[in-house]
Amino acid sequence: MKVIIHRGTKEIGGSCIEVSTASTRLIFDLGMPLVAPWNKTEKLDSSGYPKMSTRELLDLGVLPPVSGLYDNADGSPVTAVVLSHPHQDHYGLLGHIRRDLPVYLSDGARRIIAASDIFLPLKAKIQHPVVVEDRRPVVIGDITVTPYLVDHSAFAAMSFLIEGEGARVFYTGDFRAHGRKWKLFPKFLRSAPQGVDCLLMEGTTLGRPEQRMETEAEIEDKIVEIARRRRGVKLIYASGQNVDRLVSFYKAAQATGGQFVVDLYTAYMLEALGHDSIPRPSAAFPRMRVLYTKFLMRKIAASGMSELFARYRPFEIDAREIARAPGKNFVMYRESLTADVEEIGDFNDSVLIYSLYEGYRREASFQKVQAFLDKHGIVIESAHTSGHAGASDLKKLAEALKPRVLVPIHTFEPGKYAGLWGRVQTLGDGQALDLACVPAGVKS
Ligand SMILES: [Zn+2]
Incomplete structure (x- = not known):
């Protein structure tokens, strides 16, 4: 199995990940970037994008260059899109995918996105939603995806265990352990899946002053x-x-x-x-x-x-x-x-x-x-508390999953992951990681 982070290796927002086998290609999230693709220190003004075409947004670098994903796209077709949660920086560009593509998501995410489409200029227009449930595996092509409901500031957010060709990837999406669903976190730690080759973990709060997260x-x-x-x-x-x-x-x-x-x-x-x-x-x-x-x-x-x-x-x-x-x-x-x-x-x-x-x-x-x-x-x-886990909870998650390799995503501070787990590999956007080539043995 291969992992490509099309966007998100060194930024928060605009997440887009591909996990593929020889016959199946899954895209996890297709978010609107929060920073400009041409200058990552600049906040992106996306107000003009609802009127722009797929081609124009690809040329601007706002849509990540993923073959087989968009309308009139060439290349081997993507099999399906899977959404972690209904935040714009994870689903905001969904309106551009090929119309026949199924979109796997939680029922809560489906409801929020459908309701938002009435009010927000940027429409997701999900044509073929497939609702997934907490801890119920779904088979897409030759990949099995098991969703885990997580605590986050978005409703019905999910992490995913992704299994294919004898390899296991875990993608956290966005999560925390101090919201109204905080109990999901200790529950997960107690029964975390083992044998994970690659953990794609968000790190939104890394680099911010570390303090206890208010509940x-x-x-x-x-x-x-x-x-x-x-x-x-x-x-x-x-x-x-x-x-x-x-x-x-x-x-x-x-x-x-x-x-x-x-x-x-x-x-x-x-x-x-x-x-x-x-x-x-x-x-x-x-x-x-x-x-x-x-x-x-x-x-x-x-x-x-x-x-x-x-x-x-x-x-x-x-x-x-x-x-x-x-x-x-x-x-x-x-x-x-x-x-x-x-x-x-x-x-x-x-x-x-x-x-x-x-x-x-x-x-x-x-x-x-x-x-x-x-x-x-x-x-x-x-009166506010973050939607994202602090460093100590990120560390607990990595320690529970014991991945062969931890890959930073959804963070401006990939360098700070070294303090969370012994074996970290920072990818570049678009760079493929072949899990068959990740060496065994973790030094943590
Ligand atoms: Zn989020």
Whole structure:
């Protein structure tokens, strides 16, 4: 079996891996890069890409050059695509694959991606989804893929054991051990597959100052503490897809006698998951309300989904109702919703609870948010924990799997892997690793 990381050996985002035998070629993930292919120190602005053709994106180097993967492609055809989780930097370029290709993914990932396609400019357009389940092996050609559900900031994320031609590869996807599904991690360590030749392990947090990862439960407590201290409206700056975090905000609203006001995108996303235990606009979750904003209503109408408007009317709240008791409301906010949120009018002792990676606050795109906050005297307080494992958990995973070779992926710091496992091999993008040639015996 052969492994080629088409992109991701020395960067975070844009992951694309090929694992192949003589007769089967599987592609794991096809993400949108986060840094420019022509200058990896530059953040990639992908806003123009939804309108560009496969050929143009290949020429730019945004699509990785993988033969047999795209429409009208030449070369031996790819057999299937397998997705680890529904984050754009893992699936964002999927709209360009050959239309007949099956895409293997978790049911949660399928639901999130289908719901996102209505709202986001970049469409995945999955034509042939094949749903895979935790620890249920699937055979694709002569390769067996066994998914393992993992804890991550994306819903229903998976790692994969990939077996073929007598070799075993383990691809972690993105994972952590401190979210709401943290128990999956010790469970995995206790029964980790053995005989792994090659471990492809993410290392997002390597190079960041090492500190103990706060748990999602601690983040929930922090949100409650902030909410009790600030009497005004609480604006929430978080991902509408980070289900763990949305649950934290709902519970914090509940604990403080308030309500969680979501936008139409978040409302639809939560409902699309189809899980009874996850808050969504319904009689079962009376503390969730929906703010109808002009920007998202236009998007929904443009997608031909206007029937959604009626669906959430029973749970609708408007700016005037929020303004009657501002302190009780946790309101999802993003820059595109500024005009609607400004209608609340009263921002006395208000706070924006910043619940994303801190690094984004320093980016140019945050300046408009900052200007809005300054205009109304709204302060920022942070409540966030990473979606990715810290170095100590990465080390535990490597030690449990005992791979013959550890290959860095989804990291800016491949050099830091040496401290995690005795035998590390850093590949270059597009470079093939033939597992038949990996020497036995691990020095760790
Ligand atoms: Zn991710």
